[in-house]
Amino acid sequence: MQPGEDTLEKVVCEAEVQIKNADGLHMRPAMQFVDVANQFDCDVTVSNGETNVDGKSIMQMSMLAATCGTKLKIKAEGADAQQAINALQELVEGKHFDEPTPTEQGKN
Amino acid sequence: MEIKKGIAVSPGISIARSLIIDSEDYRIPRRSINPSQRMIEIQRARNAFKDAIKELTQLEAGQESKEQRKIKDIFAVHLRFLHDRSLRKKITDLVHLESVTAEYAVSATLREIASHFTNVKDTYISERAADIYDIERRLLRRLLGQKREDVEHLTEEVAIVARELSPTQTAGFDKRYVKGLATDAGGRTSHTAIVARSLGIPAVVALEDLTEIVSGGDTVIIDGNRGIVIVNPDSETVRQYEEYSQEFAELEHKLDAIREKPAVTRDGVRITLLGNIEFPDEAELVLQKGGEGIGLYRTEFLYLNRESEPTEQDHYRAYAETISVFKHRPVIIRTVDLGADKYTQSKRFAPEPNPFLGLRSIRFCLQNLMMFKAQLRAVLRASVLGEVKIMFPLITNVAELMQAKMILRDVMEDLDEESIAYNKDIQVGIMIETPSAALMASTLARDVDFFSIGTNDLTQYTLAVDRGNELVSTLYSSVDPAVLRLIRTVVQDAHKAQIDVHVCGEMASEPEYIMLLLGMGVRTISLASPMMPEVKQIVRSVTMEDCNNLVRKVLGMNSERQIAGFLRNAARRILPEAF
Numbered sequence: 001m002q003p004g005e006d007t008l009e010k011v012v013c014e015a016e017v018q019i020k021n022a023d024g025l026h027m028r029p030a031m032q033f034v035d036v037a038n039q040f041d042c043d044v045t046v047s048n049g050e051t052n053v054d055g056k057s058i059m060q061m062s063m064l065a066a067t068c069g070t071k072l073k074i075k076a077e078g079a080d081a082q083q084a085i086n087a088l089q090e091l092v093e094g095k096h097f098d099e100p101t102p103t104e105q106g107k108n
Numbered sequence: 109m110e111i112k113k114g115i116a117v118s119p120g121i122s123i124a125r126s127l128i129i130d131s132e133d134y135r136i137p138r139r140s141i142n143p144s145q146r147m148i149e150i151q152r153a154r155n156a157f158k159d160a161i162k163e164l165t166q167l168e169a170g171q172e173s174k175e176q177r178k179i180k181d182i183f184a185v186h187l188r189f190l191h192d193r194s195l196r197k198k199i200t201d202l203v204h205l206e207s208v209t210a211e212y213a214v215s216a217t218l219r220e221i222a223s224h225f226t227n228v229k230d231t232y233i234s235e236r237a238a239d240i241y242d243i244e245r246r247l248l249r250r251l252l253g254q255k256r257e258d259v260e261h262l263t264e265e266v267a268i269v270a271r272e273l274s275p276t277q278t279a280g281f282d283k284r285y286v287k288g289l290a291t292d293a294g295g296r297t298s299h300t301a302i303v304a305r306s307l308g309i310p311a312v313v314a315l316e317d318l319t320e321i322v323s324g325g326d327t328v329i330i331d332g333n334r335g336i337v338i339v340n341p342d343s344e345t346v347r348q349y350e351e352y353s354q355e356f357a358e359l360e361h362k363l364d365a366i367r368e369k370p371a372v373t374r375d376g377v378r379i380t381l382l383g384n385i386e387f388p389d390e391a392e393l394v395l396q397k398g399g400e401g402i403g404l405y406r407t408e409f410l411y412l413n414r415e416s417e418p419t420e421q422d423h424y425r426a427y428a429e430t431i432s433v434f435k436h437r438p439v440i441i442r443t444v445d446l447g448a449d450k451y452t453q454s455k456r457f458a459p460e461p462n463p464f465l466g467l468r469s470i471r472f473c474l475q476n477l478m479m480f481k482a483q484l485r486a487v488l489r490a491s492v493l494g495e496v497k498i499m500f501p502l503i504t505n506v507a508e509l510m511q512a513k514m515i516l517r518d519v520m521e522d523l524d525e526e527s528i529a530y531n532k533d534i535q536v537g538i539m540i541e542t543p544s545a546a547l548m549a550s551t552l553a554r555d556v557d558f559f560s561i562g563t564n565d566l567t568q569y570t571l572a573v574d575r576g577n578e579l580v581s582t583l584y585s586s587v588d589p590a591v592l593r594l595i596r597t598v599v600q601d602a603h604k605a606q607i608d609v610h611v612c613g614e615m616a617s618e619p620e621y622i623m624l625l626l627g628m629g630v631r632t633i634s635l636a637s638p639m640m641p642e643v644k645q646i647v648r649s650v651t652m653e654d655c656n657n658l659v660r661k662v663l664g665m666n667s668e669r670q671i672a673g674f675l676r677n678a679a680r681r682i683l684p685e686a687f
Binding site for chain 2: 023024025026027028030031034035054057058059060062063065067
């Protein structure tokens with residue numbers, strides 16, 4: 001640990017989200033997720049209950065292979081942790097990656 | 109030290125460092141490196157990532173329209189992977205901790221990730237494994253492509269080790285530095301074998317898992333006389349082989365001394381020895397080894413290693429270069445023999461379920477007239493430069509021959525109209541390489557100036573054996589009694605019709621089969637140039653009476669094993685050093 005880092009505010013935020021789009025966390029949503037996560041300085045960890053992965057790595061995120069309905073725990077650590085959590089929550093649950101949910105898909 | 113036994117396909121001994129050529133089409137074997145090489149491999153991996161990122165960024169930028177949005181997204185995803193630090197770290201860690209090549213680390217890491225996807229129940233997600241394989245191939249193409257370029261710009265002598273070698277790969281070799289070839293797959297008549305013999309370097313094929321045993325830079329001994337490859341030999345073995353190699357070179361040297369002497373039997377029968385070539389730069393070697401012309405000029409090389417079809421001018425330039433070496437000695441140009449084993453790698457041809465019985469060779473030409481005519485024009489134009497003859501491959505019936513000749517006449521008329529000079533009396537011959545052509549030889553003989561018996565295909569079609577398939581390749585033998593009967597028929601029918609008959613298959617470069625061919629009435633043989641001195645030595649050591657007696661005995665035998673053994677013993681008596 002470098003000197004001075006101690007003085008930084010260490011914020012830890014957590015949120016549980018559920019995958020809502022029908023096709024799940026496939027490649028493109030995984031890309032959107034890491035793109036959003038990478039806008040922030042804080043560390044982002046995502047867990048599906050079994051494994052913890054780096055929310056900024058597309059390789060690790062896509063390997064979660066989270067299908068529709070899967071619950072994920074997002075943990076952010078760093079000064080802008082709260083903003084990161086808000087943005088990711090909006091992406092996953094608010095916009096569901098700009099993809100249809102199962103009910104929307106049924107209507108089409 | 110590890111000793112592997114395979115099939116010897118080109119004679120000689122080489123002791124050199126190995127250079128391994130992998131292909132992105134096959135699984136990359138785990139290959140260890142010297143720990144001191146690790147930084148180099150890590151750098152290679154980094155460069156591959158860098159180049160792949162550059163390539164993908166361009167591809168992504170090219171997808172502008174809305175419909176292309178999905179493709180753009182795919183490229184964007186692949187780019188994220190290539191930029192992913194944890195992926196790069198996984199790969200460099202593997203190189204660093206386990207001392208393996210960059211290719212292996214890339215392949216193993218990405219395949220592990222892909223398997224993760226395939227195991228997911230959700231089909232949509234499991235299909236994403238395809239994206240990972242795509243990324244793997246893009247990186248491997250970079251890494252392997254680099255190595256392929258290395259083969260074209262060698263600075264030290266190497267032995268090439270590969271799963272198998274395609275014409276495209278061998279066409280780019282820097283021939284001065286490639287000292288030997290060894291492959292996992294292949295048979296006596298595989299492309300690797302043909303190339304090795306034409307270059308005069310030793311080769312051993314069908315070594316099964318050699319590429320998994322050898323590491324790049326290992327010393328390998330390739331014994332093309334006994335069909336043995338020794339990986340990392342101990343110093344005593346190296347010493348023995350250096351001695352053996354010396355003796356072998358002396359024998360070669362002794363044979364070279366007969367180069368200037370004519371190929372005449374002891375009782376005065378003159379035999380003509382012609383060379384088989386694939387590339388124009390091999391023509392010189394044919395002359396050096398005492399060849400009196402070209403009996404088989406394969407023209408497929410013009411189609412390899414290039415994006416577009418060769419033009420008439422490309423054909424013409426290659427032919428003119430070869431003919432200039434031979435001046436007024438015969439040069440027999442075989443029209444393209446594409447398809448089946450020769451060109452299967454190409455994406456331009458739709459894969460056929462049974463390519464050897466499919467659209468290959470003359471059949472392919474007759475369906476691609478533009479291409480065929482361009483070649484015929486070039487051959488005809490080149491015919492004024494020397495003694496050029498034209499030969500059609502894989503003729504199976506009279507109609508095909510008529511059609512090919514009609515197209516040749518069309519091309520001649522075109523040239524007449526354009527007042528372009530060519531030899532109006534150019535000799536036209538056909539390859540006899542199918543049982544149907546052999547059985548119809550007396551009919552076919554009326555419409556051609558010469559026959560050339562292609563023993564490789566004739567054997568495989570007569571015996572129904574894929575010569576490249578290790579599981580049945582032991583059944584493949586050009587001295588099977590069935591094949592010999594066909595050859596004898598063809599030679600007799602040619603004599604009756606008073607046309608020339610040559611033998612140009614691999615059989616003609618087997619010292620032990622020469623007496624047999626002479627005894628059956630063959631007077632012209634066309635073979636790979638490195639074998640010429642040895643074959644000439646045999647010709648000069650025998651009498652026609654010996655050969656006729658030998659044939660009489662052989663034709664009375666009904667098993668291939670009996671015939672092969674008998675011929676080997678006979679040849680051993682004539683030229684003991686060579687066997």
